[in-house]
Amino acid sequence: MLIPLQPRGRSVTIGSVLFLILVAFFVLHSRNADDVVNYVLKRPASECVQQPHTEPLPPPSSAETKDGSWEFVPARDAEDYGLSQEQCRIAFPKLFVEIEKSVAARKDKPITAKELNSKKVGEGMVRAVVHQGELYVVDFNYNPVTYSRGRATLSAIYRALRAVPNRHDLPSAEFIFMTEDYAPSWPGPIFAYSKRDSEENVWLMPDFAYWSWPEVNVGPYWDIRRRIVAVDDGIAIDGKLQRGIDFQRKKKQLFWRGTTATAPELRGQLMKMTEKKSWASVHAIDWNNEDHLRKEVISMEDHCRYMFLMHTEGRSFSGRGKYLQNCRSVMVAHKLEWREIHHGALVASGPEANFVEVERDFSDLEDKMKYLIDHPEVAERIAQNSVHTFRDRYLTPAAEACYWRELIAQYASVCDFEPKVYSDIRAKKLRGLPFESWSLTPADFPY
Template sequence: MERFYLTIKSSILQTMLTVLHQIHRAVTTSPSPLPNTIFTFNILDSPMNNSWAFSRSNDPRIENGNYWVMPHFSFWSWPVSFIGTVDQALSKIDRIEMDKHWTEKIDKAVWRGTGWFNTVGNKDSRPSLILKGKDKEWADIEALNWTTNGDSAENAIGIEDFCKYKYIVYTEGITYSGRLLFHQACASVILTPPPTYLLHQTHFMRPIFSKTFLPAREVSAKFEYDWTTRWPNTYGLSEANIIFVEPDWSDLEETIMYLRNHPEIATGIAERQRELFTRYLSPASEACYWRALIRGWSKVAEPHYEDGGWARWNAEGVEDGEGMRWETFSLLGKVPQN
């Protein structure tokens, strides 16, 4: 009998396992039992319907979507040398923020990333950003020079060291970028085009658009998105915790110059961001979110077995061949072939 074996790329297997480790941690530390359920999760950048994913589109034209957003895999670990785990990064960021007052931070906008890794709706995003910041005194913007098969980069910055800068530029990847949650722990101003994909914590963002600072400036008409449908709520200077700039970065320099001239606005935005997001990036909040996700999903996704449902699973379980213990799978990284 001929057999076929699926070889899984190590990075994909790692990401898959981080998700399962997160779920296991949330389940085993839950103060009360969680409901039984069967679920599907997707670790690719583009979310799939009727499954858990790291992000979802905020395009209102997508109808009948059933996308369930789960916490990013870095809450367990992001195995590159300059990132690591969320809780480790938060501890390092705490020390930086304790030692650096706003006036002591580097008065530049910082960005690192893969230059060609662009979002679907804005394929020139990163190249345009790199060009916009080239040789500018206000910018520390560079494409990463990757080495050792993508495990490290010559010009990388430790994820916590972004917090040493006053301004952090965020770019989406093909859909989202997992770096956002780390940047949100900083008392720095994030400058980004309006995101087109949402993570599990982005609904706490309270944006103010750059046109608020630059009312006489023409808005770029290059992009088809109607930002008011994706981000219908904008906030005032006393509430905002992030700044949205034009997708072509045409107003990036002007926005930074405005913030330099109005440090009270910049510090307010930065402090509100850090104060809010550090609460929702804690290990306790992450585990709490997982439990809420499981409870909510189980209410609409409970399977209906014809042969007894959960009672049969509870009675026979893995002994009946319908799976294997997580502890065993976490060691093997695979299920039995037979």
């Protein structure tokens, strides 16, 4: 039996009307979100800070984990976004140091809804809710410079949640994060890509480039890791087999390219201490001079052709750091003030050293460089330690996903409220957009 179809014009008209109604629904409920009670106190509030939440995810299902026999194998597990909580703890015992510090700071002072609402979400900030393992975007305050960072960060959270089968067991949490290099002065808790030790209100989160960093032509994180391995070890890239470069055949120089504008005193001192040194290839970049850029700028993976790579902070952290630590090269860094999620695994001395630390004024840089060049076996051991620690473990996609789930669970454990997803549950009015819907909205969507 044939069912008569409606005329095409009528279908389009009905569809258009329904679409306009849906858009109006989201706009109205979003604008009225501040006029309703969006939170429910946990029962009882005091219990949420007695012990950190330690079981947001189900136990490992793999037979390999029985009796504690599971072991992280980089070739198999490095890109597994869905490791269980137990597996995450086994694989990355030093990864959650900063989360534990933040939890300890709030042990006797639970985070309240009033505290979270103490200041309006400003430019470059995003407010989100994780409820029963689903991600909702409540507010996205547009900033043209950092817009892609916000999208990347939300995408990474969504990926980490979706990777585990029982994500609904994660506790609900509402949080605000910053898309700038650091968090502003803020009375309540805020997530940020980097922090100083004194900033107890800041909770460290993975930076945006674990997703991608197209603005500096680095691209997806999984892809740059593959290209770095091709330089170091030799693999097929785009159908062409590349030969790896042995550590002792790398250029025996300290390499750095960048702008001094973001940290003129610090980076200016680096330029001064390396000027005309045979062991250094350190040049400032003039981003407005195309001829200069063609001469001085090299791809991120080609940094790995140098034996020594200089890492300096900028306005806060420097996003290139994790790329340098993926190389089988020696990362040299001044004493760092800005923390990142993987810094708990840094070791500056002894047989397990995985980088070389120098003074912030670089006064000991030349002596340490000469020692490393004269003792190539020491340099190679440090470089190999870096690969084992960072490329194969703490800077893997698996580690990033583990960190996101642990951050959400532990943050929720010191909140005394449960966020509401609906501003009006009877009318099914959502406070924010599900991530899947939000990801399809234009940049200037009216919240």
